[in-house]
Amino acid sequence: MPSITILGGGVAGLTLAATLDPTAHDVTVVERRPGYSRVPTAFGIWPFALAALERIKLADGLRERGLLLTSGVITADSTRRPVTMTMQDANTWLITRPALLELLDEAVPSTVERVERHVDDPTTLEGDLVVAADGARSVVRSHVWGDEPRNTGVVAIRGMLETPPATPADRMHEFWGDGMLAGVAPNPLPDHLGTNWYVSARRSAQSPEEALAWAREAYAGFPDLVRDTLAAATPERTVVNMILQSPRTRRLARERYVLVGDAAHAMAPNLGRGACEAMVDAIVLGEALNEHGLSGVRHYERARRRAGQRTKVAASAAMRLALAPRMSRGVVRVTGRRG
Ligand SMILES: Cc1cc2nc3c(=O)[nH]c(=O)nc-3n(C[C@H](O)[C@H](O)[C@H](O)COP(=O)(O)OP(=O)(O)OC[C@H]3O[C@@H](n4cnc5c(N)ncnc54)[C@H](O)[C@@H]3O)c2cc1C
Secondary structure, three states: OOEEEEEOOOHHHHHHHHHOOOOOOEEEEEEOOOOOOOOOOEEEEOHHHHHHHHHOOOHHHHHHHOEEEEEEEEEEEEOOOEEEEEEOOOOEEEEEHHHHHHHHHHOOOOOOEEEEOOOOOHHHOOOOEEEEOOOOOOHHHHHHHOOOOEEEEEEEEEEEEOOOOOOOOOEEEEEEEOOEEEEEEEEEOOOOEEEEEEEEEEOOOOOHHHHHHHHHHHOOOOOHHHHHHHHHOOHHHEEEEEEEEOOOOOOOEEOOEEEOOHHHHOOOHHHOOHHHHHHHHHHHHHHHHHHHHHHHHHHHHHHHHHHHHHHHHHHHHHHHHHOOOOEOOOEEEEEEEEO
């Protein structure tokens, strides 16, 4: 039976482990921090990812744990001309990262071996196939592909509140202006509705305390919704990430290694698509391996080589637009309801 080692038990790694046929493969997941998620911020899950989750029978579980956003309006007024974007029937789901990881984790067959270990050198990993599901700073990518992600110089500061947003519970607002972006959305916590918030700008990463102090001052001119949310936020419930972007790659597979998720295409978060693409990668790869054995890697590469790279380019353009210095304030409005 072919042995498959999945490096990384995040979104992509767990999705793949849940997709692989346990009677056809000997599967090991190597993860340095199982179950780690300090702050339950929310992800947007788009219809194409939900359709893929349907194929591995996890879409209902996501709907049960999530919040449905059905439509949205983006309006941003530039000093030169107004920009309005409308999303009708968006059918995008919000789910917290821990809830998504728990859903995926529960679907992993009990025969899959779990190893808790930080891997420095992926060439030491055993397995006929080694799947790099180890995220934006992938050690497989740097050791085998020989490249590193680019720091975009943009920081994302995000967090959550236990209380619902000070808006109708089914609405999400995003504000763009003066090279800064801020968003406030509902957060579907397990037994109540909380608030998910984020701000982004071109600057370096700081500690959550410093980042929050900076954000309160920098966004002081933004609407009450943003100011009040930042005032209520705490450093313990705040996460700070520099946005990384993978270099372009034409190959998703080399020797016995294959890239999925952020290891293949780390991207700006502005389209809310990274985890969605990661799950689709993993499901397409898992199905191809189930059907064709290890030569399924070639099918996966053909099917997914361009998709992630295209989304990465689009996400980068969306980030530049949202953070354009000449943009004066606008608003994104998305309505939603619990599933
Ligand atoms: C601010 C922000 C907002 C976002 N919002 C959205 C959104 O709304 N919708 C969406 O679809 N996506 C969103 N994303 C993107 C999403 O978070 C990622 O695309 C997704 O998590 C990628 O999944 P992955 O499994 O490839 O990597 P990860 O989720 O990063 O998982 C990698 C795993 O590998 C483990 N690992 C890494 N290196 C090693 C090692 N050397 N040894 C052992 N284990 C290792 C890590 O501990 C981790 O568990 C957002 C990202 C950011 C930064």
